[in-house]
Amino acid sequence: MNERRSHHLSEEQLARYQDGGLPPREASHLEVCTECSRLLRDLHAATAAYRRYLDSIRAPALPPPPQPWRTLDNLIAQHEAPVPRRALRWWLLPALGTVICLSVVIGFVLRRTALQSPASELLARSATMELPANRMVSLRLHGRSLARPAVLLAGSADRDPDLAHLARLFTRARYSWQEPLSARSFQSWRTGLREKRDSVTVIHGGPETAYRVRTDTPGGILRSAALTLRAKDLHPTQGAFQFEGEEPLLMEESTSALPPPVSRQAPDVPKMERQPVQVETPASPADTLHVLAALNTIGADVGEPIEVSVDSGRQVLVRAAGLSPDRLRQIAAVLQPLAHVKFEAAHATPDARPPAPQTAAPERSSAGMPGALRQQFEDRLGGAVTLQEMTDRVLEACGLAVARAHAIEVLATNFPPQKESALSDHDRELLSYLHHLHWAALRDLAASVESDLEPLLSRAAAVSEPPPHVPWQTQSPELVAAAQQVDNSLNRLLAGSYSQPVGEDLLNSLSRQLAHLREVIEFQNERGR
Amino acid sequence: MDLNPEMLCQEPIASEDATGVTVREQVERTYEAERGRIYSYLLYLGFPAARAQELTQDAFLKLYLNLSAGKRVRNPRAWLYRVAHNLALRSHAREEEFDELDPDTALADERPDPERTLIEKRRASTLLHAVRQLSPRQRNCLHLRVQGLGYREIAEVIGISTSAVGEFLRRATERLKGALDE
Numbered sequence: 106m107n108e109r110r111s112h113h114l115s116e117e118q119l120a121r122y123q124d125g126g127l128p129p130r131e132a133s134h135l136e137v138c139t140e141c142s143r144l145l146r147d148l149h150a151a152t153a154a155y156r157r158y159l160d161s162i163r164a165p166a167l168p169p170p171p172q173p174w175r176t177l178d179n180l181i182a183q184h185e186a187p188v189p190r191r192a193l194r195w196w197l198l199p200a201l202g203t204v205i206c207l208s209v210v211i212g213f214v215l216r217r218t219a220l221q222s223p224a225s226e227l228l229a230r231s232a233t234m235e236l237p238a239n240r241m242v243s244l245r246l247h248g249r250s251l252a253r254p255a256v257l258l259a260g261s262a263d264r265d266p267d268l269a270h271l272a273r274l275f276t277r278a279r280y281s282w283q284e285p286l287s288a289r290s291f292q293s294w295r296t297g298l299r300e301k302r303d304s305v306t307v308i309h310g311g312p313e314t315a316y317r318v319r320t321d322t323p324g325g326i327l328r329s330a331a332l333t334l335r336a337k338d339l340h341p342t343q344g345a346f347q348f349e350g351e352e353p354l355l356m357e358e359s360t361s362a363l364p365p366p367v368s369r370q371a372p373d374v375p376k377m378e379r380q381p382v383q384v385e386t387p388a389s390p391a392d393t394l395h396v397l398a399a400l401n402t403i404g405a406d407v408g409e410p411i412e413v414s415v416d417s418g419r420q421v422l423v424r425a426a427g428l429s430p431d432r433l434r435q436i437a438a439v440l441q442p443l444a445h446v447k448f449e450a451a452h453a454t455p456d457a458r459p460p461a462p463q464t465a466a467p468e469r470s471s472a473g474m475p476g477a478l479r480q481q482f483e484d485r486l487g488g489a490v491t492l493q494e495m496t497d498r499v500l501e502a503c504g505l506a507v508a509r510a511h512a513i514e515v516l517a518t519n520f521p522p523q524k525e526s527a528l529s530d531h532d533r534e535l536l537s538y539l540h541h542l543h544w545a546a547l548r549d550l551a552a553s554v555e556s557d558l559e560p561l562l563s564r565a566a567a568v569s570e571p572p573p574h575v576p577w578q579t580q581s582p583e584l585v586a587a588a589q590q591v592d593n594s595l596n597r598l599l600a601g602s603y604s605q606p607v608g609e610d611l612l613n614s615l616s617r618q619l620a621h622l623r624e625v626i627e628f629q630n631e632r633g634r
Numbered sequence: 635m636d637l638n639p640e641m642l643c644q645e646p647i648a649s650e651d652a653t654g655v656t657v658r659e660q661v662e663r664t665y666e667a668e669r670g671r672i673y674s675y676l677l678y679l680g681f682p683a684a685r686a687q688e689l690t691q692d693a694f695l696k697l698y699l700n701l702s703a704g705k706r707v708r709n710p711r712a713w714l715y716r717v718a719h720n721l722a723l724r725s726h727a728r729e730e731e732f733d734e735l736d737p738d739t740a741l742a743d744e745r746p747d748p749e750r751t752l753i754e755k756r757r758a759s760t761l762l763h764a765v766r767q768l769s770p771r772q773r774n775c776l777h778l779r780v781q782g783l784g785y786r787e788i789a790e791v792i793g794i795s796t797s798a799v800g801e802f803l804r805r806a807t808e809r810l811k812g813a814l815d816e
Contacts, residue, residue: 115800116785116799116800116801116803116804117785117796117797117799117800120779120784120785120800120803121784121785124784126784144807147807147808147811148803148807150807150810150811150814151776151803151806151807151810151811152776152779152780154761154764154765154810154814155765155776155777155780155806155810156780157761158761158762158764158765159777159780161758161761162758162761162762163678164674167674167677168677168683169683170673170683170686170687171683171684171687172684172687174669174687174691175691177658177661177662177665177694177695177698180691180694180695180698181658181695181698184695184699402755404762494769494771497769497770498769501769501770502767505766542759545759545763546759546763546766549763549766549767549813550766553767
C-alpha cells in the first residue's frame with residue numbers, strides 16, 4: 106500500500122464504496138478529498154475500459170459452449186446412477202489389442218505427416234543439392250570481414266582468434282563448423298533441439314527471390330539460426346547465427362565463388378505444392394498485403410505459427426500448424442473473401458503443436474542470480490515477490506516485443522521500397538497502418554520493459570545520432586536484432602546463472618541495449634512516416 | 635461500474651431457507667445465472683471449450699453436493715470462481731501459465747466486417763495494447779473485479795491478501811490510465 110495515502114481511503118475502501126458497502130462516515134471523506142475522488146474515477150475508468158475490452162474484443166473471440174447445457178437434475182441423476190458393470194467377453198482382449206496396434210500405427214503415420222513442416226521440407230530438399238567444392242564464405246563479425254572455405258578439411262585449425270572462438274561456439278552448440286552454410290548442418294542442429302520454433306519467410310528484396318528458414322530455440326548456446334535459400338534451386342547463400350551473449354554472426358557465400366544455378370530437383374523429394382491449382386492471374390504483392398491485413402484483424406499475424414509465402418508466384422500460400430480447430434475456422438473465415446489465396450492447415454496434435462512465443466512459459470526464476478545482486482534487486486524493487494513479478498512481466502513483455510519486431514520484418518521483407526511504391530494509394534496506406542500498429546505495440550512494450558527495469562539500471566545511456574536515411578524496411582533486421590538482444594540479455598540476467606561481475610556487466614550492457622532498441626524503434630517510426 | 639449488489643451480499647445457502655426453497659432450487663438458480671460466467675472464466679484460464687463446459691457443470695454439481703451434505707458456503711459465486719481457479723492450478727501446475735489470458739487471440743471476429751472503420755480498429759488496438767501492459771496477476775484481479783467480486787472474494791479466489799489485491803488493482807488502474815491517455 107502506498108504510504109503517502111495512509112490518511113486517505115484505501116483501495117479496498119474505495120472498492121467498498123463502489124459496491125455500496127462503505128459506511129456514510131467514511132464515504133463522506135470523498136466529498137472533501139480530491140485525491141481519493143480522482144482515484145475513484147480512475148478505478149471506474151479502468152474497470153470500464155477492461156469491461157469494454159472483454160465485451161468488444163475478447164467476447165467475440167470466445168467459442169460458445171459446444172454442447173447444450175445439461176440441467177442440474179440431469180447432472181445429479183448421472184452422478185447418482187450406479188456405474189454399469191459388464192461381463193468380460195473372451196473376444197474383447199484380442200479385439201482390443203488389434204485396435205491399440207492399429208491406433209499406434211495410424212498415429213505414427215499421422216504424426217509423421219503433421220510434423221513435416223515447410224521448414225523441414227525446404228531443408229530436406231536443399232540438403233539433397235550438390236554443392237560445389239570450391240565455395241568460399243565470408244563472415245561479418247565485430248566489424249571485420251573474414252573469409253574461409255565453405256567446407257573445412259578435417260583436422261584443419263582456425264588460426265584467427267575470432268574464427269577459433271566461433272569454432273568453439275559452433276562445437277558447443279552442436280552445429281557443424283566444418284560446413285556451417287549448408288542445409289544438412291542446419292537440419293542436423295535443428296533436429297537435435299528439444300524446443301524450437303520455425304518460420305519461413307519469402308524474400309523478394311534482393312536480385313532474386315529466396316526463402317529464409319529460421320529456427321529459434323530457448324535452450325542451448327545457439328538461440329537462433331537462419332539459412333537463406335535461393336528460391337530457384339534452394340542453394341544456401343546466407344546464414345545468420347545468434348549465440349547467447351554474442352553479437353549476431355552473418356555469413357554469406359562469396360559472390361566470386363557462386364556456382365551456376367542448379368536447376369535439377371531430386372525426384373524423390375516431396376514438393377511444397379501438394380495440390381497444384383491453376384490460377385490464370387498470378388498473385389500480386391497487394392494480394393499478400395491483403396492476406397496479412399486480414400490475419401491482423403484477428404490478431405493472427407503476430408506470434409502464431411502461421412506462414413505467409415508466395416507459391417511459385419501464383420498464389421499467396423497461408424500455412425498454419427498446431428492451432429485449434431476454432432482458430433483455424435477463424436483464419437479460414439477472414440481469408441475466404443480474398444483472391445489468390447491458398448490456405449493449408451494442420452490441426453493441433455499433442456505432439457505436433459509448436460510452442461507459440463507468447464504462451465510458451467519456460468521456467469523463469471531468478472534462482473541462479475548471485476546473492477548480492479538478488480539482494481540489491483529486491484531492495485530496489487521492494488522485496489522478493491515484487492522481483493519475481495517484475496521478472497515475469499518483463500520477460501513476457503520482451504517476448505511479445507520480439508514477436509512484434511518479427512511482424513515488422515515480415516512486412517519489410519514482403520514489401521521492400523520498390524514494391525511499396527508500386528502499391529496503390531489505398532494499399533500503401535494499409536501497409537503504413539499495419540506497420541504503425543506493430544511499431545506502436547513494440548514501442549509500448551519496450552517502454553514497459555524500460556519502466557520496470559528503471560530501478561535496477563544505474564543510468565540511461567545517451568541517445569546517439571540518427572543513422573543516415575534508410576527506408577524502414579532496410580532497418581527492420583536491426584530492429585529484430587536489437588529486440589532479440591534485449592530479450593537474450595534479460596533472460597540471462599533474470600533467469601540465468603552467472604557470477605556477480607558478469608551480472609554487473611549484464612546490467613551495463615542492458616542499459617545500452619535498451620537505449621539502442623529505443624533508438625531503433627524511434628528511427629523506424631520516422632522512416633515509416 | 636455496474637456491479638450487481640445482490641451478488642455481493644448473498645446470504646449463505648442453507649439446506650432449506652425460510653421460504654421453503656430447497657438447496658436444489660437454489661443451486662438451480664445459481665446455475666442458470668452464473669454458468670456462462672464461470673465457463674468464460676475457464677476459457678480465459680486457457681481451457682478448451684468442451685473441457686471448460688464440462689468443468690463448469692462439474693463445479694455446480696460439486697456445489698450442490700457440498701450444500702446437500704450440510705456444508706455451508708457463504709458466497710457461492712466466489713466459491714465457484716475459487717473452484718475454477720483451483721481446477722486451473724491443478725491442470726496447469728504453474729500459475730504463470732494459466733494466468734496468461736492469451737491476448738493474441740484478441741481482436742478476433744469470425745465474421746469479417748468490411749465496414750469496420752479504421753478508427754474503430756485503432757481504438758480496439760489501443761485498448762488491446764493497454765490491457766497487454768498488465769501483468770497476469772493485475773489482469774486476473776481486474777477480471778474478477780469486473781465480474782463483480784469484492785476484494786475479499788478476489789483474495790480468496792486467487793489465494794493472496796486483500797492488500798495485495800488492492801495493490802494489483804491500483805497498478806492495473808495506473809497502467810491502463812497511462813496507456814489509454816497516450
